[in-house]
Structures are given as structure tokens and as C-alpha cells.
Amino acid sequence: MLKTDVLVIGAGPAGLKAALSAAGQGAEVILVERDPFLGGQLVKQTHMFFGSKEQYASERGINIGKILARDVDENEKIRILKDTTALGYYEDKRVAIESQGKFETVDNKALIVTTGAQENTLVFPNCDLPGIYGAGAVQTLMNVHGVVPGNKVAMVGAGNIGVIVSYQLLQAGIDVVAIIEALPKIGAYLVHASKVRRMGVPILTSHTVIEAQGTERLERVVIAKIDDKWQPVPGTEQTLEVDVLCVSVGLTPLTELLFMAGCRMAHIGELGGHVALRDKNMETSVSNIFVAGDVSGIEEASAAMVEGQVAGLTAARNLGYGLEDYEEKVTAAQRELDNLRRGPVGGKIRAGLEKLYKEGEVAV
Amino acid sequence: MRIENHPILTFEKGPKVKFIFDGKEMEGFEGEPVAAALHAAGVRVLSHSQIHNRPRGFWCAIGNCSSCNMRIDGVPNVRSCVEPLKEGMTVETQKGKGDLNA
Ligand SMILES: Cc1cc2nc3c(=O)[nH]c(=O)nc-3n(C[C@H](O)[C@H](O)[C@H](O)COP(=O)(O)OP(=O)(O)OC[C@H]3O[C@@H](n4cnc5c(N)ncnc54)[C@H](O)[C@@H]3O)c2cc1C
Numbered sequence: 051m052l053k054t055d056v057l058v059i060g061a062g063p064a065g066l067k068a069a070l071s072a073a074g075q076g077a078e079v080i081l082v083e084r085d086p087f088l089g090g091q092l093v094k095q096t097h098m099f100f101g102s103k104e105q106y107a108s109e110r111g112i113n114i115g116k117i118l119a120r121d122v123d124e125n126e127k128i129r130i131l132k133d134t135t136a137l138g139y140y141e142d143k144r145v146a147i148e149s150q151g152k153f154e155t156v157d158n159k160a161l162i163v164t165t166g167a168q169e170n171t172l173v174f175p176n177c178d179l180p181g182i183y184g185a186g187a188v189q190t191l192m193n194v195h196g197v198v199p200g201n202k203v204a205m206v207g208a209g210n211i212g213v214i215v216s217y218q219l220l221q222a223g224i225d226v227v228a229i230i231e232a233l234p235k236i237g238a239y240l241v242h243a244s245k246v247r248r249m250g251v252p253i254l255t256s257h258t259v260i261e262a263q264g265t266e267r268l269e270r271v272v273i274a275k276i277d278d279k280w281q282p283v284p285g286t287e288q289t290l291e292v293d294v295l296c297v298s299v300g301l302t303p304l305t306e307l308l309f310m311a312g313c314r315m316a317h318i319g320e321l322g323g324h325v326a327l328r329d330k331n332m333e334t335s336v337s338n339i340f341v342a343g344d345v346s347g348i349e350e351a352s353a354a355m356v357e358g359q360v361a362g363l364t365a366a367r368n369l370g371y372g373l374e375d376y377e378e379k380v381t382a383a384q385r386e387l388d389n390l391r392r393g394p395v396g397g398k399i400r401a402g403l404e405k406l407y408k409e410g411e412v413a414v
Numbered sequence: 415m416r417i418e419n420h421p422i423l424t425f426e427k428g429p430k431v432k433f434i435f436d437g438k439e440m441e442g443f444e445g446e447p448v449a450a451a452l453h454a455a456g457v458r459v460l461s462h463s464q465i466h467n468r469p470r471g472f473w474c475a476i477g478n479c480s481s482c483n484m485r486i487d488g489v490p491n492v493r494s495c496v497e498p499l500k501e502g503m504t505v506e507t508q509k510g511k512g513d514l515n516a
Pocket residue numbers: 059060061062063064065082083084085089090091092094095134135136137164165166167168169185186187189190210211214215301304342343344345349350351352354476
């Protein structure tokens with residue numbers, strides 16, 4: 051059995067920052083990551099980040115991942131367990147982990163769950179044909195493994211990931227024939243959307259996939275315009291000859307461990323599905339279990355980092371570490387989060403959080 | 415196919431290794447996911463669905479969904495999208511649920 055003050059599960063931007071923040075206050079940390087590398091989804095994000103200087107604005111995601119991974123590597127208070135999957139949570143608060151077929155448990159005083167999210171699927175005839183992939187999957191294949199996903203690609207979803215991955219496909223020299231979006235407007239940051247449009251990719255709003263065609267693999271996709279009741283408009287069908295269809299229709303938090311730990315959960319559409327009820331300091335209804343990043347509500351990497359900071363600082367504080375400067379640090383981080391969520395782009399997350407805090411009041 | 419020139423990224427690869435896919439010898443780079451090596455070699459079908467036997471490729475490529483389950487070195491239900499490739503590996507398209515005794 052391993053023992054630690056703070057156990058962090060998942061080494062994406064949220065988990066890396068959580069580990070650094072808790073260790074920075076003096077706590078001993080174990081950081082568990084199922085991948086053989088640190089960084090979570092940052093390892094594939096070649097685009098530059100917005101946000102503030104503290105959140106590495108104008109730096110590419112991949113580089114932010116490298117900086118955080120180096121800081122964690124160099125921190126003597128953090129023990130890193132890569133290639134290690136957290137399997138379950140026991141009543142005595144221990145967490146079961148597995149690495150290379152070896153089973154072990156970790157005793158911890160505080161737990162920070164930063165497991166991220168999984169990509170949503172979209173249902174239409176033949177949606178299971180090989181060649182139809184999550185947009186994040188194509189991003190992984192192309193940006194992490196250097197493999198060409200296909201010759202001609204269509205993208206479903208004009209949110210941030212859909213548009214960013216379309217741009218990255220073009221960067222890798224791959225033809226993107228269209229971005230199809232069911233909503234009447236583009237969800238992504240306009241800077242990114244305009245760039246893709248300038249490069250000649252049409253963004254077809256109020257359009258959907260009618261069906262995919264092909265025998266052993268995707269050969270064609272039929273799309274059509276939809277009306278304001280989401281019904282296909284007859285006569286507007288178009289056939290796209292593509293061998294890859296990327297689906298980017300949102301993410302769902304990976305909350306299994308939180309359900310297992312008995313955290314109170316609520317389904318909040320704006321946050322991506324089931325999430326743990328939590329306070330402003332990221333502590334769930336089970337004392338000393340924290341969440342941060344996508345698992346606490348789908349947002350983006352900058353917010354994930356700051357949430358990780360808040361969770362790490364508070365977990366350490368609960369165990370008696372860093373009491374002197376806790377208030378000052380956590381207030382600064384909260385302010386940072388408010389800034390990131392300001393304006394129209396933050397509307398959805400603000401609405402989601404409002405519901406979450408309301409649910410919390412009802413539940414207590 | 416591999417990405418040869420990228421404006422931002424350079425890809426660090428392990429040494430070239432040989433492996434067997436459904437009886438055929440193939441090449442890939444050590445340490446990359448089995449599914450990535452297969453995709454680069456043009457293979458799209460990794461498994462078949464349990465009831466209707468429909469072809470399946472990968473979906474998430476990060477180990478979340480099990481759409482890429484294959485039989486690797488005799489072990490069924492290995493997520494090929496996160497399983498590192500090794501010299502001499504035997505990789506098979508999985509049919510149905512996979513049988514530990516087969
Ligand atoms: C495939 C994909 C691509 C994305 N691309 C973009 C993009 O280009 N631009 C953008 O703005 N946003 C993108 N996102 C959104 C992205 O989720 C956020 O930007 C950010 O990475 C969220 O950080 P996180 O730390 O919460 O989660 P993640 O970065 O997903 O990190 C979670 C980590 O937890 C690990 N983990 C999960 N379960 C376990 C377990 N049981 N045991 C051990 N380890 C575990 C995972 O391996 C992972 O490393 C993408 C999301 C996905 C899923």
C-alpha cells in the first residue's frame with residue numbers, strides 16, 4: 051500500500067496544476083496517470099492559448115503541457131506514477147490502482163479527481179463505420195502519432211474543437227471539404243472560425259448528417275439543411291465524397307470514480323452531463339474529495355488549470371498546509387476564473403455553474 | 415500514411431519494428447499505439463460488433479470507449495489505440511466478445 055497526503059488522478063492541465071499547487075503549499079502528492087506521458091489532452095493542442103499571462107497566453111498547448119510536466123518532474127514533493135490507471139474507490143477511502151498488471155492501493159488524506167472527459171457520439175444510419183471518428187481522436191492520431199487520418203475529411207460540429215481540429219488538418223496538408231453544424235450559428239471562437247473559412251473550408255450552419263455510406267469503411271456522407279424544428283429540408287441533400295468524418299459534438303465528464311465515492315451528482319446539460327456537486331473551492335459533497343477540469347464540467351484548458359490550482363490549494367489547506375497565504379492565493383485564482391468566464395463565450399459555463407450551485411443548496 | 419512535413423510538429427519515433435497482423439507481416443514504430451501503426455498501413459477495420467458483426471474502427475483513440483478492441487498476443491479485448499507496439503507482436507482483428515480460451 052502507498053500512502054500520501056494528496057492523491058491526484060489524471061495528469062492533464064487540471065491535475066498537473068492541482069499537484070503543483072498542493073505540493074507548493076507543502077503537501078506530499080502522488081499523481082497517477084494512465085498514459086505513459088504527462089499532459090492529458092494538451093499534448094495534441096498545437097494552437098496558441100488566449101487568457102492571461104498566468105495562464106500561458108500566446109503559448110501553444112503542447113508547450114504548456116511540457117512546462118507543467120517539467121515542473122511536476124522537478125518537484126520533490128510529487129511522486130509521479132505514469133502508465134497507472136485508477137480503478138476504483140473503496141469505503142476506507144483508499145484508491146485502487148493498476149500498473150503493468152500489478153494491483154496496489156493508495157491511502158490518501160485528500161483526493162483530487164481530474165480525469166477529464168470523453169467525446170460524445172452522434173447517431174445516424176451507419177454511424178459506426180470505420181472512418182467515422184471523434185475529432186479529438188483524429189487530433190491524437192495526427193498530432194501525437196504523426197499518422198495521416200485520411201484523404202478527404204468532413205467535420206461535424208463548429209464548436210472550438212471542431213474548428214481547431216479542422217485547422218490542424220489543413221496544417222497537416224489534409225483536405226477538409228466542409229464543417230457541418232446543426233445550430234444556426236458557429237460556436238467556436240471567431241478568430242479560429244474566420245481562419246478556417248479564409249482557407250476555403252465552408253462552414254454549413256443549420257445542416258446535419260442524414261447518413262453515412264460504405265461497406266467496410268466510410269466512402270460517402272449525405273448531409274442536408276435543417277429547418278428551425280431540426281427537420282431535414284427535402285431537396286437540400288448533398289453527398290460529400292470523404293473517407294473520414296470527424297464528430298465533434300461535445301464531451302462528457304469521466305465521473306465513474308466520483309459516483310463510486312458517493313459524491314452527490316447532478317445532470318447539468320451546460321456542463322456536459324453528470325457532474326459532482328461542489329463548492330467554489332472545488333470540494334465535492336464528500337469532504338476532502340475535490341474535482342477540477344473537464345470532469346467537473348466541460349470547459350477548456352485554461353480554466354482547467356485554474357480550477358486545478360484552487361483544488362490543490364484547498365486540499366492542502368484542509369490538511370493544515372500553507373495556511374498563511376491560502377486566502378490570498380485562492381482569491382487570486384477565483385478572480386482569474388471569473389475573468390476567463392466573462393463575456394458571451396462564458397455564457398454557457400456561467401449558466402451551468404449557477405444551476406450547479408442551486409442544486410447544491412437543494413441537496414443540503 | 416505518415417505526416418512527413420509539419421509546420422509546427424516534429425515526430426519522435428522509436429525504432430522500426432515488425433509485427434504480424436492477421437497473418438501478414440507489417441511494419442511500425444516501437445512504442446506507438448498498435449492502432450496508429452495499423453492506420454498508417456491502411457488498415458481501418460480493427461474489430462467486429464458482437465451481435466451484427468459490423469466492422470468497427472477506433473473511435474476515441476485515447477482508451478475510453480473500447481471500439482478498437484483487438485486480440486493481441488493471444489489476449490482478447492486489448493484497446494489497440496493505447497497498446498504500445500512491440501517487435502514481433504501478433505495482432506488479430508477481434509470477432510465478437512473475444513474468447514480467453516481460444
Ligand atoms: C481528445 C480531446 C481533444 C481535445 N482537444 C482540444 C483542443 O484542441 N482545444 C481545446 O480547447 N480543447 C480541447 N479539448 C478539451 C480538453 O478537454 C481541455 O482543453 C483540457 O485538456 C481539459 O483538461 P483536464 O485536465 O480536465 O483533462 P485532460 O486533459 O483530458 O486530462 C485528464 C487525464 O486524466 C487521465 N485519466 C483519466 N482517467 C484516469 C484513470 N482512471 N486513471 C489514471 N488516469 C486517468 C487521462 O489519461 C488524462 O491524461 C480536447 C478534449 C479531448 C477529450
